[in-house]
Amino acid sequence: MHYESPVREPLILGDKSYHDITVDVAKPIETTAPKSWWIAISISLVMFLWGVGCILYTIGVGIGTWGLNKTVGWAWDITNFVWWVGIGHAGTLISAVLLLFRQKWRMSINRSAEAMTIFAVIQAALFPGIHMGRIWLAYFVFPIPNTFGSLWVNFNSPLLWDVFAISTYFSVSVVFWYVGLIPDFAMLRDRAVKPVVKHIYSILSFGWGGKAKHWQRFEEVSLILAGLATPLVLSVHTIVSMDFATSVIPGWHTTIFPPYFVAGAIFSGFAMVQTLLIIMRKMFKMEDYITIQHIEMMNIIIMITGSIVGIAYITELFIAWYSGVEYEQYAFLNRATGPYWWAYWSMMTCNVFSPQFMWFKKLRTNLVFTFIISIVVNIGMWFERFVIIVTSLHRDYLPSSWSMFSPTFVDIGIFIGTIGFFFVLFLLYARSFPVIAQAELKTILKSSGENYKKLREKGHGHH
Amino acid sequence: MANSKKYWKGFDDLIDSPISKSLAENEFAEPLPSTDFYGDEKKLESSSTSRRDFLKFLGFSTAAATLAACEAPVVESIPYVVKPEEIIPGVPNYYATSIFQGGDFASVLVKTREGRPIKIEPNKDVAFNGGTSARIQGSILSLYDANRLQEPMAGGDISSWPEVIKATKAAIEKANNSGKQVLFVTQNIISPLANKLVGQMAMQYSNLHHIIFDGTSFSGKLDFYEKAIGKRALPTMNLDNASLIVSFNADFLGEYTGQSVSSTYAAKRKPGKSMLRHVQFESMLSISGAAADNRYKLRASEQAVALAYLYSKLGGAVSKPNVNESTASQLDAVAKELKAAAGTSLVLAGGNDEASEAFAFGINQLLGNVGKTLDVANLLLLHAENDAKLSNATKSLASGKVGAVVFVDVNAVHALPKSLGFTANLDKADAVITLTDRLDETAAVANYALPLTHFLESWNILHPTSNTVGLSQPTIGKLFNTMQFEEVLLAWLGEDKKLYDAVKETYSELNLDAPFNTALHDGVVSKEVAAAAALADVDYSGYAKAASAAVSSGTEIVFYRSTALGNGTYANNPWLLEMPDPISRVSWDNYLMVSPSKAEELGVRNYTESNGAVNGDYVTVTVGENQLENVPVFVQPGLAPDTVALAIGYGRTAAGKAGNEVGVNAATIMNGLQHWATGVSIAKASGKHEFACIQLAHTMMGRKIVNETTLEAFLNDSHESWNVKTKFETHKGQLTASETTLWQAHDHQTGHMWNMSIDLNSCIGCGACVIACNAENNVPVVGKDEMRRHRDMHWLRIDRYYSSDMTEEVAEEEGIRATTKFLKMEIASDNPEVVFQPVMCQHCNNAPCETVCPVAATVHSAEGLNHMAYNRCIGTRYCANNCPYKVRRFNWFSYENNSDFTAVNPAQDDLGRMVLNPDVTVRARGVMEKCSLCIQRIQYAKLEAKKDGRKVRDGEFTTACAQACDSGALVFGDINDSASRVAELKKDTRMYHLLEDVGTEPSIFYQTKVRNKA
DSSP states (O other), X not given: OOOOOTTSOOSBOSSOOHHHHHHHHHHHHHSOOOHHHHHHHHHHHHHHHHHHHHHHHHHHHOGGXXXXXXXXXXXXXXXXXXXXXXXXXXXXXXIIIHHHTTOGGGGGTHHHHHHHHHHHHHHHHHHHHHTSTTGGGGGGGSOOOOSSSSOOOOTTOHHHHHHHHHHHHHHHHHHHHHHHHHHHHHHHHHHOOSHHHHHHHHHHTTTOOOOHHHHHHHHHHHHHHHHHHHHHHHHHHHHXXXXXXXXXXXXXXXXXXXXXXXXXXXXXXXXXXXXXXXXXXXXXXXXXXXOHHHHHHHXXXXXXXXXXXXXXXXXXXXXXXXXXXXXXXXXXXXXXXSTTHHHHHHHHIIIIIGGGGGGSHHHHTOHHHHHHHHHHHHXXXXXXXXXXXXXXXXXXXXXXXXXXXXOOHHHHHHHHHHHHHHHHHHHHHHHHSOSSOHHHHHHTHHHHBHHHHHHHHHHHSOO | OGGGOOOOXXXXXXXXXHHHHHHHHOSSSSOOTHHHHHHOHHHHHHSSSOHHHHHHHHHHHHHHHHHHHOOOOXXXXXXXXXXXXXXXXXXXXEEEEEEEETTEEEEEEEEEETTEEEEEEEOTTOSSSOSOOHXXXXXXXXXXXXXXXXXXXXXXXXXXXXXXHHHHHHHHHHHHHTTOEEEEEESOXXXXXXXXXXXXXXXXXXXXXXXXXXXXXXXXXXXXXXHHTSSSSEEEEOOTTOSEEEEESOOTTSSSSSOOOHHHHHHHTSSSTTOOEEEEEESSOOHHHHHOSEEEEOOGGGHHHHHHHHHHHTTOSSOOOOOOHHHHHHHHHHHHHHHHTTTTEEEEEOSSOHHHHHHHHHHHHHTTOBTTTEEEEEEEOSOOOOHHHHHHHHHHHHTTOEEEEEEESOOHHHHSOGGGOTGGGGGGSSXXXXXXXXXXXXXXXXXXXXXXXXXXXXXXXXXXXXXXXXXXXXXXXXXXXXXXXXXXXXXXXXXXOOHHHHHHXXXXXXXXXXXXXXXXXXXXXXXXXXXXXOOOOOOHHHHHHHHHHHOOOSOEEEEEOBTTTBTTTTTTOHHHHHSOOTTTOEESOOOEEEOHHHHHHHTOOEEXXXXXXXXXXXXXXXXXXXXXXXXXXXXXXXXXXXXXXXXXSOOOSSSOTTTTTOSOOGGGTOOTTOSEESSEEEEEEEEEEXXXXXXXXXXXXXXXXXXXXXXXXXXXXXXXXXXXXXXXXXXXXXXXXXXXXXSOOOOOSSSOOEEEEEETTTOOOOOHHHHHHHHXXXXXXXXXXXXXXXXXXXXXXXXXXXXXXXXXXXXXXXTOOHHHHHHHHTSBOSSOOEEEEEEOOOOBSSOHHHHHOTXXXXXXXXXXXXXXXXGGOOOOOHHHHTOTTOOOEEOOSOTTTOGGGTTTOGGGSTXXXXXXXXXXXXXXXXXEEOOOSSHHHHHHHHHHHHHHTSOOOTTSOOOHHHHHOTTOOEEEEETTSTTSHHHHHHTSTTEEOTTGGGTOOBSEEEEOEEEOOO
């Protein structure tokens, strides 16, 4: 039997029994929703519908409803795309990479982190679709047999790699998430009183019986999927970064992009997990499972990835100077001092300076402070993508074509819409899915539950 | 009986056996299994087609049928019942014709397809004005202008021709017979037929006075030549032997007397020992000033005195007048050069004042240029205006002595300067008759409006210079119930003569050698020219006094014709309205150009909105008693001290749906018919003006974009020193981008390899190529608002860059920080050197756009072209982002049916659609487009060659832009044909690729600009 070292902080606080965990996890689903939930979903729905309206308007009238021009062909669309994909990185990292590294603290947060991943990737996937001039021909990007002769997609195009990267990532994430959900759905099925609900959960739980064989298969599949998902965490944003890195535009054509983008993605993903979990643990009273220790751990990751991103920014500047390429040098000078200086310095402040506060234990264990920083980080990461895309494009090689970009209400509306959509999905999830992987969590109750730890300390003195 | 004969099927039948009977009763010999099949449940269950399968098939076939029903709407095209002999569908016919419209004369070829004129091409066999300007290229669109007047109007109601002719003739007769004047106000008439008919009218109606007005008057010049050479005509310029041009405010490459010299100018400016040198003194930055080797600022009011100074300096018999110090030293230097180039130089004067022209002519005379570079035998007949006649007519009108006024293609209410007082007194005339192509501002006050035909629907004979006679022939039947001026005159004179016969008759009266049909085929015939008359003596002392008196301090305003609209004839032409001005790069507007220092003084500015759109403040401009309000200000370098400029022809209120409310009307504040006015006061007004300026950055930021050198360096130094190739440090030593490329090279040896050379030394920025491209490739018009947002759709643009005082060298010398350096580099010099650079798709052989398209919609051809497959394009715009040249254009909206573009896009109405080139697709919304190097022309030429079993010959065809380029800056061809011009140009030492160091290996290349600086 494996016992955890007594020096480690307990991962589950309070005097919890297995049954307590079951009850706590099932509570948000089985009880009526708090008023705060209704307010939140109403606001989210309004935002979502506004976004739907803006998307329909775009499709009906044309991309001209956005603020783009001949020089700046991408702006908020791809900024939002990269931003949402980045956010969708934390979930898989937490559940897959930390599973492989046997980080048990992941267990109370991986479910929601993964849900967030999937919902974020859905938002992200919207943008490559709607940014097309002719979305009705979007199927052209799939290498499908067709009647156009031997017409094939262009495998040289990073945008095509994106299609594969995002769809693979999305499907693996969904499967991984769902596999984890099966025993928990079974738990809900077993507790359900209403026949309809019971029926739904029994379908969702795939006839889970909790047999040893089931558990063995469950573990195996989890491990295999974790193995599959881990490279994806690195590959997805690497490929997204190649949209830019393989181009010839100064400010895009940068070999540092893959690691820089992955670090940035994890950075923003963890920030978004923080934002959501801090709200959720409060709303559903899950402070015993999502503890300050979890928050602190994630803050440390934010601090580290934030610093990596900062180093990347400085490296870019150095390389621009060192390269001796006049276009490159101008592109970076223009970022910092040109018309979009405010975007650059917002990015620098939010992404590089703000996470440095996490060096202080007092700050990184402060919930309010963490919450604020988590939002600041995501603002900063949005600006990072905006800076990369817009400030590189707006002044590239030929000054005759230099231009500016300003969003229209449609640009803004679609972005707000995706935030609304994201929260609609997340709020529905929180009320119908077990938000904590309770089956997994129960496996560490005896080794890392506060009560059991105390008991062990008393009984054994030292182990 | 034969038909009662019976055949038996066998013996059974014959004997009528029961088997045969039962067989006859049953249709099928054996029982069909259907009853079992449907009836037997067991069999049904064992069948492989289950109920589910059945439903699947049903569902599928329903869905398939539904989908199959969703077909594209069928557009019917009706074939000829009797095919016209000369029309083969898909094969264009070309007709030679001559144009004289809005002061522009050109000999052209009109391309017609299936009976529709769709494109105007230059008639390069012609010596005089055989090229096409932007306006000539664009003039075809005016044929299909839905705002053309379609029926004769009397008193605001539609009438019929017999009635209006009768009524108008009666009005003329009544005025004439009551002893009042009849004023014929026309543009310059160069048709001998029209002149003859007007003469006959004048004989019939003794009180008829013919007044000429066409926007820009050269009356002062004509007054001088009337005295000097005895004829009211201008001399022609002849640059064939010129080695030095000194121009004073004469924009001879753009808006001058109407003689086009850009082709000879460009030919003479080929870099070499005998390269023509060009010095320009001017008050505002014109395209001639931009082309000049040295350009000096000179206030318009000082032009005459500067010329007098130069005249005196060169030995003219006037005392040297006072000019300011800097001008004097510039003139001294020029005088030296002129002396050295005596007999091969040419001095030109702009404006409408007699004194300037007198001194310019005097200088040419002193230098022995007359008869060499300035031809007084072969005269330019495009101008015959007489300002004195106009002012006399105005006086008669004001005193009520005018009975009838007939305007012929003259929009007097809009265009006649308010200060003349003509239009204010128009209501004193009993009858106002206007012959017009639209219900313009004048038609609104006229009693009768008679619709004029377009020149492409007309017969005519034109006599633009002493040695040129051109013929016009219709290329399409009359679209509307219109008549041309000559027809109306014939009707008034009561002559029942067909126009064709009248033209033929007039032609025969000229006693030319060529038969009429030959002349019609060629478009132009030459005419013998009488020797020049002896030059009369001219009193220069009087002119010297006038010149000194003209000098004025205080603010002055220059009125100029814009490259796009000219005198305003094309005010409702969307192609031309959308053409960015070559200098300011502003489209859809006129504006008061003020220098940066003047702007500061006035407290006005231009500023950029967050989306890159340019705004400007408004000012109120007062000249004398007249005031023009809400004039937008555009800050422009290169203006003379305390000088502002405003284009004429804008500010229309009744031009049509595209041209209304575009700009302000300069005629409100014009000083008579002078080209400039002094004593101007300008006051800042409230509000902001929205400009459609498509270029935000005006300098090259120290980059090698337009490679430029001096003639001295070109002649004496190795080309490596002035045409520097960027080298990269590699482990193999210093290598160029093409030597370090990671790309697999395409096969460029087999078949054709289309390349284009763009000579930056020849390009004068006139914009003819831009409009030619619009016409050839069905480029949509997007309107001011979209232009303002930098969403121009032009496949070919002409970038204009100014020099800046801040350069890399200056920054290094003065130790200026990079940030400051770049900020200062953005600011153009006060009197900048200007360069033009036509940029279209560069057809990169290592194309960044091709690699990034996810669906391979843009691909490389084996012939060095970058193709665009519109049908495959899904519109990700990734290609446009990755294009270093930013030449890709995205269809942001559905320009052909979105109601926001109805007013501007001619392709939205049935009439405007007739100009579309049927060989080129109209692109859908959401699709990327760009220059194809006129792929339709390439294919056509290849097919023709294939049919003839030969190779494509060099120069057999060319792209629309290259064809339109009068100065020959664009040369297109196959570099695999080693004898081709383009192959030769590719080896030129001046050759370079734009952004060579990006390694795109374009098929378009440029030739270094060489300035012949003193």
